[in-house]
Amino acid sequence: MNYWILKSEPDVYSYEDLVKQKIGTWDGVRNYTARNNLKKMEVGDLAFFYHSNIGKEIVGVIKIVKEAFQDPSTEDHRWVAIEVSPLEKLKRPVTLRELKENPAMQHLELVKYTRLSVMSIDKTDFDYILKISQA
DNA sequence: GCCAACGTTGGC
């Protein structure tokens, strides 16, 4: 079982939008590193939903409900999409700022590779962030 | 709105 972080601009597609839809298609990824991560996802994996640009914070936990398939938003066979469902909204969003300020979180890809939209996260870090979101 | 980081493209 693996853990991930999925980024979206909330004015385009927010966690609340996903809650309304119940199942959302995560498509439109056009970056090989991100695409490779999508391909590694398995049904049942968990991910954080991060709001980029507006908020810049992790707002919820979602789960992968369908593994990689041809991205429906393009004919180009290089790109894939997955499907996700909302699991729970964080009691308190965890901001990028506080992660950057936390010495224990400096190795996070979210902190180091700001432009990557689909990335993995260790279970340890996943649990840690969940924990601080409940404080 | 600006800029840094970084991925992609195309000329050689």
Place this chain on the structure above:
DNA sequence: GCCAACGTTGGC
């Protein structure tokens, strides 16, 4: 295959 030019993303 290298590298300059260019485009895109996302934080500030």
